[in-house]
Amino acid sequence: IVSYNTLIKGLCKARNLQEALELKAGMENANLAPNSLTYTILMDGLCMEGRVDEAMGLVEEMRTKGLEPNVFAYSIMINGLCSRGNVKEGKELFNEMLGKGVSPNVVTYTSLINGLCKLGQLEETITTFNAMLEDGVQPDVVTFTGIIDGLCKDGKAEKALKLFNVMLGKGIVPGNITYNVLLRGLCDKGLLADAFNILQLMIEKGERPDLVTYNTILRGLCNNGKVDDAMTLFRSMLTDKSYVEPDVRTVTLLIHGLCQENRLDLAADIHNMMIENNKVVDVQTFTVLIGAYLRADNFGKAMDIWKKMIELGFTPDSLAYSALIDGFCKLNMLNIAKGIFVIMRDRGCSPTVFDYNSVMAALCKESSLEQARRLFQEMLNGNYEPDSVSYNIIIDSALKSGNLESAEELLNHMLQRGLNPD
RNA sequence: CCAAGUUUGGUUUUCA
Numbered sequence: 004i005v006s007y008n009t010l011i012k013g014l015c016k017a018r019n020l021q022e023a024l025e026l027k028a029g030m031e032n033a034n035l036a037p038n039s040l041t042y043t044i045l046m047d048g049l050c051m052e053g054r055v056d057e058a059m060g061l062v063e064e065m066r067t068k069g070l071e072p073n074v075f076a077y078s079i080m081i082n083g084l085c086s087r088g089n090v091k092e093g094k095e096l097f098n099e100m101l102g103k104g105v106s107p108n109v110v111t112y113t114s115l116i117n118g119l120c121k122l123g124q125l126e127e128t129i130t131t132f133n134a135m136l137e138d139g140v141q142p143d144v145v146t147f148t149g150i151i152d153g154l155c156k157d158g159k160a161e162k163a164l165k166l167f168n169v170m171l172g173k174g175i176v177p178g179n180i181t182y183n184v185l186l187r188g189l190c191d192k193g194l195l196a197d198a199f200n201i202l203q204l205m206i207e208k209g210e211r212p213d214l215v216t217y218n219t220i221l222r223g224l225c226n227n228g229k230v231d232d233a234m235t236l237f238r239s240m241l242t243d244k245s246y247v248e249p250d251v252r253t254v255t256l257l258i259h260g261l262c263q264e265n266r267l268d269l270a271a272d273i274h275n276m277m278i279e280n281n282k283v284v285d286v287q288t289f290t291v292l293i294g295a296y297l298r299a300d301n302f303g304k305a306m307d308i309w310k311k312m313i314e315l316g317f318t319p320d321s322l323a324y325s326a327l328i329d330g331f332c333k334l335n336m337l338n339i340a341k342g343i344f345v346i347m348r349d350r351g352c353s354p355t356v357f358d359y360n361s362v363m364a365a366l367c368k369e370s371s372l373e374q375a376r377r378l379f380q381e382m383l384n385g386n387y388e389p390d391s392v393s394y395n396i397i398i399d400s401a402l403k404s405g406n407l408e409s410a411e412e413l414l415n416h417m418l419q420r421g422l423n424p425d
Numbered sequence: 426c427c428a429a430g431u432u433u434g435g436u437u438u439u440c441a
Contacts, residue, residue, distance in 0.1 A: 008427065043428045050429095078429045086430085113430045148431040183432045218433045252434040259435070287435045294436065325436040332437090360437040367438085396438045 004030070008040050015048030023048060036068065043075045050083030058083055071103070078111040085118025093118050107138070113146045120153025128153065144170075148181040155188025163188050164197065177208075183215045190223025198223055214247045218256060225260025233260055251283035255291060262295035270295065271308070278315070286312070290323045297330025305330065321352040328358045332365035340365070356382070360392050367400040375400050391422040398424075 007030050014023035023045060027037055042065050049058040062072055062080060072080075077100040084093040097115055100107065112135040119128045128150065135142065147170040154163035167185055170177065182205045189198040202220065205212060217240060224233040237257050240246045254277055261270035274292055277284050289312040296305035309327070312319065324347040331340035340362055344354050359382045366375035379397050382389055389397075394417040401410035417424055 005427065012428075040428055047429065075429055080429095082430060108429095110430045115430095117430070143430095145431050150431090152431060178431085180432045185432095187432070215433045222433070250434095255434040257434095285434095290435045292435095322436055327436095329436055355436090357437050362437095364438050390437095392438050394438090399439060 004035055004038060004041075007035065008038075008044060011041060012044045015044055015051075018048075018052065020045075020048050020052060020054070039065070039070050039073055039076065042070065043073075043079055046076065046083070047079045050079060053087065055080075055083045055087060055089070072100075072105070074100075074105055074108055074111060077105060078108070078114060081111060081118075082114035085114050086121075088118070088122065090115075090118040090122060090124075107135075107140070109135075109140050109143055109146060112138075112140055113142075113149055116146065117149040117153070120150055121156070123153075123157045125154075125157070142175075144175050144178055144181060147175060148178070148184060151181065151188070152184040155184055155191065158192065160185075160188040160192040160194060160197075167201075177210070179210055179213055179216070182210060183213075183219055186216065186223070187219045190219065190226065193227055195223060195227055195229070212247070214250060214253075217247055217249075218252050221253060222256050222260075225256060225263070228264075230260045230264050230266070233257055249282075251285050251288065254282070254284060255288045258288060259291045262291060265299065267292075267295055267299055267301070267304075271304075286317050286320055286323055289317065290319075290326045293323070294326035294330055297326070298333060300334065302334065319350075319352075321347070321355060324352055325355065325358050325361070328354075329361040332361045335365070335369065337362065337365055337369075356387055356390050356393060359387065360390075360396060363393065363396045363400075367396060367403070370403075372400045372404050388420070391417065391424070394422060394424070 007026065011023045011026050014020070014026065027041060027045060030037055030041070042061050046058040046061050049055070049061070058080060062076060065072055065076065077096060081093045081096050084090070084096065093115060097107065097111070100111075112131065116128055116131050116135075119131060132142070132150070147166065151163045151166055154160070154166065163185060167177070167181070182201060185201055186198050189195070189201065198220070202212065202216070205216070217236065221233050221236050224230065224236065234257070237249060237253065240249045240253065254273070258270045258274055261267070261273070270292060274284060274288060289308060293305045293308050293312075296302075296308065324343055328340045328343050331337070331343065344358065347354060359378060363375045363378050366372070366378065375397065379389065379393065382393070394413060398410050398413050398417075401407075401413060414424060
């Protein structure tokens, strides 16, 4: 049974759930009863693939086989639910486990807290955190890191910094990830000075900045008008062994930053340099450049880059087409944009709601309200779920044409679909 | 004896 479990674990890690599940069936056929470990491995594997319902099914199956779910099983399921935003059911499961007398541990609490935090439910996060303390479970570095990240993503970097200091005061040693999330939060708030202080603290404490650290800093520099410093950092990463080699994200971030400052030719030079040196670029890197050139009205250059991308054997994905569609819309080349819809379908990429929104917005701008409405209808007919942006566009166009009734009607549709107007 | 939790890149509307 140990060997079965080991094999199943390997298959799950390789995302080969199909075979993992078959192997479990195989054990059963061989009259070997899967134990709790077998179940939890599979449940975790299913959750990682987003198949949370099936994982829940396994919990039921455990019960029918007389195996009561243990703290591992509950923690995995609570994490599976919460990390996909289903905190409601996560909490239910948590209460169920309390009812069954299974004691949550630090992992269980941390999973729940993270789910709450990601939804920005600050008060309940604190309540749960306190409940954990009362329960005699001590938060560890992962718990703190999760909350710090939640605060940062909610735009509360100052609070996150305070919590970071509380953590230090408790003698908990921050890990690389802790520093990285905090750095990201501070950079996003424009608190670069604080970010660099933290970076220095990190180094002083003997934690080596990793690739994520550098990418985070580079992004912070770019987003705060310090692209030249970002360039310097990038060069250090390329040449200085005490740094870390840049990866495709580093390159994409830098190119994105340069493009936002309208330094397209420099961005393209760097991009070419990377290609010539066999460094990593991918579809996303190309997409940034192509989008930027289209926005700058440089249709020819954008097409050159697109061609180069194809020549080098990269397959454009849905977002690459989106960049084209959006670009052509902004250049008022709506017919071409619509042509891309056809082309991308041909190549197995479905246009997204985003793409429809781009075209509808462009149509509205040139006052082709009738066509915009038709496109909206086409979207509905094609089983697309318009999002609040779609509604904003189309309602805006109705208002512009003085058609108050249909604007109101659309607003009602929107509410029925549970979208919030703003 | 073997299972669970935290971080980095590209596209869309209006107004600021």
